[in-house]
Amino acid sequence: MVLPPEGVDRDIDVIKALLLLHSRRWTGSRPQVVAAVHDSENLAAAQLAAGGEALVIDAEDIAVRLIAQAHRQTGLSAVFNELLSFVGNEFYFHEEPALVGSTYGLALNAFDLGIPVGLRVRAGDVLVNPPMETVIGPGDQILVVAEDDLLIRLREARPAIAESAITSAPAQSPTLDRTILIGENSRTAKLVTLLDSFVQPGSTLDIAAPRQPEAIPSDALVNLTVGFKVCEPTRRSSLEALDLGGYQHIVVLSDDTVAPGPADDRTLVTLLHLRDIEESLGDPYSIVTEMNDDGNREVAQVTKADDFIVSTKVISLLLTQLTENRHLHAVFTDLFNPEGSEIYLKPASNYVIPGAEANFATVIEAARRRRETALGYRLADHDEEPPTYGIFLNPSRSAPLVFGSKDAVVVFAEGETAAVSGDGLSR
Structure with missing residues (x-):
């Protein structure tokens, strides 16, 4: 490494x-x-x-993609942290002869411990969230999210599905994004380009910083309209002048013109101001924060920001995963590439009726009918509780489960908007 x-x-x-x-x-x-x-x-x-x-990773590109994906999906950083950290659930390739001839869709509820999320076919290709009718062939391996490969086992009987709890309403349509970037650094232009690929046409993005960033590709943007506001990120009065109540998402970028330590110190001050302003406004926006040191991230949790992106930690975990199993390279390529299946936190009401008693097997089935793979959920009432912050991956299939209106389901699904090339992972 x-x-x-x-x-x-x-x-x-x-x-x-x-x-x-x-x-x-x-x-x-x-x-x-x-x-x-x-x-x-x-x-x-x-x-x-x-x-x-060798497998060579573009750390800058990965960091930007994590920020872009997390900015509109509260809790996504906690999902990635668990899948990469060797603590809790992670990816395993598992060969199961009993499922040869079955389809991927039917295999989703076949395991007692472990959730299928893809296939590695005998020829070597890895398919994340493949078509539900894909047939599992001899020698194919199932990509499973589990706590340990020794715990992956088939169920003796398939869990009961609560058909009455599955919603018949159409999924909530993606909304127009109104996002503000507070601060700017050498990754701003790349981040703007990537955000443009994730949002719906007509969305807006404002950059609030002491100086206007250079090389923003405004003419090449398809979905975003970009504006600029002068702002000193550590000054309360300057932040209040931004009219933050009009935004859905706030992204705080680390200042890379100073050393990592002082940059994180400035970010902490900005976060404290933002959280206090948010409480006075009635919690109108989410906050995604770029940090340099994971120790500072732990200190910053008092600010109750929604997601922290510590790129140095993510890259180290990602490289460690690849040293353990090089075949995971194709999985991570898919996860960080808008052209493949990505991880989404979608409203639980897309799958089951809020307040109706169900189980996670029912959620898996509801997601399957939408050609998505469910691997967990996020409970809004627990979103401030470490270490998972409301994220539960690979949960019990049969335990009673009731979702509220603010809860979300973690799924692998195809992207909803136009995509750009590149994935930060190269051979």
Whole structure:
């Protein structure tokens, strides 16, 4: 595992290490090599240095994609953290001969512990949330979210489905986004471009910062209208002048012109102001925050921000997962690419009637009928309780379950808007 160190020339050290590893004559089989570069412009050079055999991750691109996906889906960072952290549930490939000849859709409720979310076919391709009619063939492996691969087992009998609880109403339509970015950094232009691919046409984005960022590709945007407001993010009066009650989502970006520690300190002050303003306004917006140090994220939880994106931690966890199983590369590529199936937190009312008694097997079936794969849920009444913040993955299939109007279901589903190319993960 090759990680970029601190400093201006961090990617140069990674590229040099990859060159040395590639040129080395190994005794026996060549070990699996995974690496990360900090700057997207150095990705091609790192791939060339690695000789095409290593897995090279674009850390900057991954961080931007996490922010873009989380900005309108409260709780998404907690889902990613559990799936990557080796604590709780994670991804496993599991071969189950008893399900050969069955379809993927029928396999969704076949396990007692563990939820299928995709397939790795015998030819090697990985399919996340494939078509429900996809037939599981000999030698195919099922991609399962479970606490441990030793706990994955078939049910003796399929769980009961509460048909009366499944909603017949159409799913809630995506709404126009009104988002404000507070602060700006070297990733702002890339983030704006990516946000444009996630939102509905007619959505708006304002950037509030001391200075107007350069190179914002306004002419190339399809769905977003971008504006700019002068703002000092650590000043309460400056934040109040932004009329924050008119926004659905707030994204706080870390200042990369100062050291990571002081940048996080400034972010903490901004968050405290934002949360106090939000309480006075009646909780009109969600807050997604970019942090540099996971220790500072823990301190910042007192601000009750909805999602914290600590890219250094995510990249380290992602690389560790890939050293354990290189086949997960295709899974993560899908997760971070708008063109594939992504993780969504959708209103529970899309699947079951609020207040109706059901179970998670019923939720899985309701999602299957919408050609989606349900893997958990988020309870709004528990969204401030660490460590899961209301997120429950791979829950009991048969335990009674009643959703409220603000609860959500965690699903794998196809994107709802236009997509852009790239995924931050390269071979």
